[in-house]
Amino acid sequence: MNKLINVIGLGYVGLPTALLLSENYRVIGTDKDEQVVQRLRSGKHSFHEAELQVVYEQSLARGITFANEYQKADIYIVAVPTPFLVKSKKVDPKYLVDAMNEIKAVCPNDAIIVIESTIAPGTIDSYVRPLFVDKQVKLCHAPERVLPGNIIQELTNNSRTIGADEAAVSEEIKQMYQSFCKEDIICTDICTAEISKVIENTYRDINIAYANELKKICTNMGLDTYEVIRIANYHPRVNVLNPGPGVGGHCISVDPWFLVGEDSENTPLIQQARNINDSMPSYVWGKMKQAIEAGESGHGKKVVGLYGLTYKPNVDDIRESPALQLYKQLNPEEKSETYFFDPLVSTKVVENQLTDFNQFLDSIDVLLIFVPHDHIKQKYDEVVKKKIKIFDTNKTFEQAAQV
Structure with a gap:
């Protein structure tokens, strides 16, 4: 309970995650959009989602806070947009890199940075790890696996994957997610975690394409x-x-x-x-x-x-x-x-x-x-x-x- 978690990005993934974690941890949610933070502080959230209002009100009562500034924390959970570049089809790392630089400016040594945003395999090695060559942090990838419209239930009842460099880091983050996740949590290396999430959605996309091609036939x-x-x-x-x-x-x-x-x-x-x-x-x-x-x-x-x-x-x-x-x-x-x-x-x-x-x-x-x-x-x-x-x-x- 003494650990402080700073959740970066309070959208469809970040906000519900922050709310659920606040039951067992001290949590500060950060978003660069001032209107989002003002609404959350005033008792309103930004999107329609089943069960979210109840969990939100419970979290407010427990003392969750919201800010536009990144905080000095023990653990960072990053849920920022990761679009793709239209011409190259590669991941656009802009939002992720911006978030990493702001975390670097305030985080203590040995902080754990958990990236939940879905990213291309190799993204952490290519874009994140080089930013911290002069600062000691522990990197982790725990890709979100949720379905809008039922996110609270999905976060609670879906299994998770955790990719980290060290077993001790994997275990600590596993325990963190186990504070609300009831299903299996699989630990692996970072790149395997990156690609596993991408292929999950690619599998579904291919199956949908087959159905759509059948429709045309x-x-x-x-x-x-x-x-x-x-x-x-x-x-x-x-x-x-x-x-x-x-x-x-x-x-x-x-x-x-x-x-x-x-x-x-x-x-x-x-x-x-x-x-x-x-x-x-x-x-x-x-x-x-x-x-x-x-x-x-x-x-x-x-x-x-x-x-x-x-x-x-x-x-x-x-x-x-x-x-x-x-x-x-x-x-x-x-x-x-x-x-x-x-x-x-x-x-x-x-x-x-x-x-x-x-x-x-x-x-x-x-x-x-x-x-x-x-x-x-x-x-x-x-x-x-x-x-x-x-x-x-x-x-x-x-x-x-x-x-």
Whole structure:
């Protein structure tokens, strides 16, 4: 309990981690965004997440504090963004390096620095370790493994991997995570920990790409993709995923590129899977436009309403969402003839974004469902009454046209 932990980055991973650790440790959460820190100090957190409010209030009562400045601490947990560079596909280490330099300025010797951000294999050796050649610290990688929308349960019930140079460091950090994690915690070396997290999400990306490729094949053959997959999955060793309008989020749509960036020659399957999944937003849009132009939804120009701006159902996370990927690809005329709505996104992120669902329905002739939030399922009768043609990318409604 005497150990002080400074959690760096109070987003979807850092904040819940800080809150759970505060039950057994002294914790200070740091974020460079002054508004985030002000909200947390005033009793408000920044995103919608199951169980987060209860855990947050308990942590406040225990004395967790928040700051914009890095603190002198025994342990640092770093959960900052790690995007990829578009041209090279390599990890962009900017945020991580900035965080390391600020930690170096305040940390004592023998401090333990735990990087939770997902990074390419070799990142710590290439970008982090050289920064501390003149200061004695202990480096560790414990990649996060959470699913937005259920992060508290994921942090509590998912196994963890810890990579460190020394067994004693691994054991200390293992005990720290065991203060809230109920599942197995595996200790290994740093580079193995780095690559293991990346290949987890790459595996999922490849499987999603297979489902999306099947969707294109079945559509061309006039078959129901979902029925084909349902029947195939009766095989005891087959588990094909369902297709969708693309892949978003901060993990699956990003992490595979780290492997491509490190070894482009030996990753053709990974690259093709990424290309397939990246093609899906424009693919489903094109299929919808073809159906409209073929007269399936009536005559004349139609105003489209795109429902769902987040990257998955029932979360407010818009990072790398398929809808936003599509928005960037639309021409000015298409953007002007399309309205956007998401019940969980209150801030304006695209033009023609409406915040009132009834106004949204009254403004459109065609509804394209990108994200099957529970909200749209509950509002289905209202949509039907408007006699709006529905195009669906997720088999949300049996009666809707599938694209």
